[in-house]
Amino acid sequence: MSALKIKILKEGFSPEKIFKDIFSNDEKNISFIPFGVNDVKIWTKMSIRKDILSLNLEPASRIPSKAANQVFSKIVQAIKETCDIELLTHYAKDKWIKSENEIPRSETNNIDFENLSIEIGFGKGTWLLKKAEKERWLGIEYSRYSIDQINKRKSPNLNVTHAPASIVIQAIPEKKIKRYVCICPDPWPKKRHQKRIWLNEDTLKDIARTLKDDGCFSLATDHEQLAEYFSELLEGNEWFDISESKEIDEMISYSKYAKIGKDESRDMHKWHLVKKKHPESSSAKAFSKDPVQLSTSFAGLNQLKKQSPEIQSEHGVLKVKEIASGKDGEVLLSLIYVDSLGNSQPFLYIFDGKKWQFDEFTKPAIDYGLMKSLEKMKKL
Numbered sequence: 001m002s003a004l005k006i007k008i009l010k011e012g013f014s015p016e017k018i019f020k021d022i023f024s025n026d027e028k029n030i031s032f033i034p035f036g037v038n039d040v041k042i043w044t045k046m047s048i049r050k051d052i053l054s055l056n057l058e059p060a061s062r063i064p065s066k067a068a069n070q071v072f073s074k075i076v077q078a079i080k081e082t083c084d085i086e087l088l089t090h091y092a093k094d095k096w097i098k099s100e101n102e103i104p105r106s107e108t109n110n111i112d113f114e115n116l117s118i119e120i121g122f123g124k125g126t127w128l129l130k131k132a133e134k135e136r137w138l139g140i141e142y143s144r145y146s147i148d149q150i151n152k153r154k155s156p157n158l159n160v161t162h163a164p165a166s167i168v169i170q171a172i173p174e175k176k177i178k179r180y181v182c183i184c185p186d187p188w189p190k191k192r193h194q195k196r197i198w199l200n201e202d203t204l205k206d207i208a209r210t211l212k213d214d215g216c217f218s219l220a221t222d223h224e225q226l227a228e229y230f231s232e233l234l235e236g237n238e239w240f241d242i243s244e245s246k247e248i249d250e251m252i253s254y255s256k257y258a259k260i261g262k263d264e265s266r267d268m269h270k271w272h273l274v275k276k277k278h279p280e281s282s283s284a285k286a287f288s289k290d291p292v293q294l295s296t297s298f299a300g301l302n303q304l305k306k307q308s309p310e311i312q313s314e315h316g317v318l319k320v321k322e323i324a325s326g327k328d329g330e331v332l333l334s335l336i337y338v339d340s341l342g343n344s345q346p347f348l349y350i351f352d353g354k355k356w357q358f359d360e361f362t363k364p365a366i367d368y369g370l371m372k373s374l375e376k377m378k379k380l
Helices: 015-023 065-080 105-110 126-131 144-151 165-170 191-196 201-210 224-234 247-253 256-263 298-307 368-379
Strands: 002-008 030-034 041-049 052-059 085-091 116-120 137-140 158-161 177-183 211-221 240-243 269-275 310-312 316-325 331-339 344-351 356-358
Touching: 116 126, 126 137, 137 165, 144 158, 165 201, 177 247, 201 211, 201 224, 211 224, 211 247, 224 269, 247 269, 298 316, 298 331, 310 368, 316 368, 331 368
Parallel strands: 116 137, 116 177, 137 158, 177 211
Antiparallel strands: 002 052, 002 085, 030 041, 041 052, 211 269, 240 269, 310 316, 316 331, 331 344, 344 356
């Protein structure tokens, strides 16, 4: 979220008029603006305190730097044409900017996976950057902050993504990956959060399916409860042999959380898995990725939001966060899809006057559960 804080100098200023004339006819102070700059759409919220107008601006995820500057300029110019203002502050614009290294969630299935290595949960990315000096790597990370930090250090052999690990792995063709690495993942210790642990029997099978015949998977944790879970999961599995690896100790030496655990005298549990058997092909269900065409009635969707803000299914939960209308009949839905593993994907779903479609910049990693949840929403 970025912000503009503006001091209004003109007497008789009407904030409602500014919002109506410039942003929308929506009286709820929530709208979006199709600015025509690379089709960027801006989600806005306005608040007034004394003579200070605060506009919180949320773009459709990451956009090129030039487009971000153009959008800010257009907003300020539009307000200047309505009344006299003094621009006080604007901040966090850098968070709009898309890095060359980052792969959007919706495009992870287009990666060249041949001979690629993958680290899941790279944290600061120090070890990952070192390895990427000589070979191709993909980093998958839950933390937006970690993504932003590693994006500042460009590496031609490294790409990163915020997409859920399980969805990325599902999309990888057979026998493409050299190795997987996961050191000190989030243990999700609270019982209600344990479904968020990314590694389960299905994901382990997908790792084996996507690894080359001589591929490997290195895993480590110093969290006792998680170690017990991993041991039970890996014991007697039919796809991997558990072996030794000196390099896993090097990986651990770069982990901030491993250092904290060592200072607290916690034992590190390590597994180096070497593929021994190739699983049968994935039995993933076929489904259409074409956008589901919902109702275009703003009043009807508003009623849906009130009555069913969370649409439950066996695959996950689709949450309706906000609904907004544009000046030319557009409708925008701010949605969050949380799958059965707890992977959360916020995205914008837009009716552009002709059809519903995923917003280009916030488009989620699409799977069977997400599309079925949208179909269920259509029937409500």
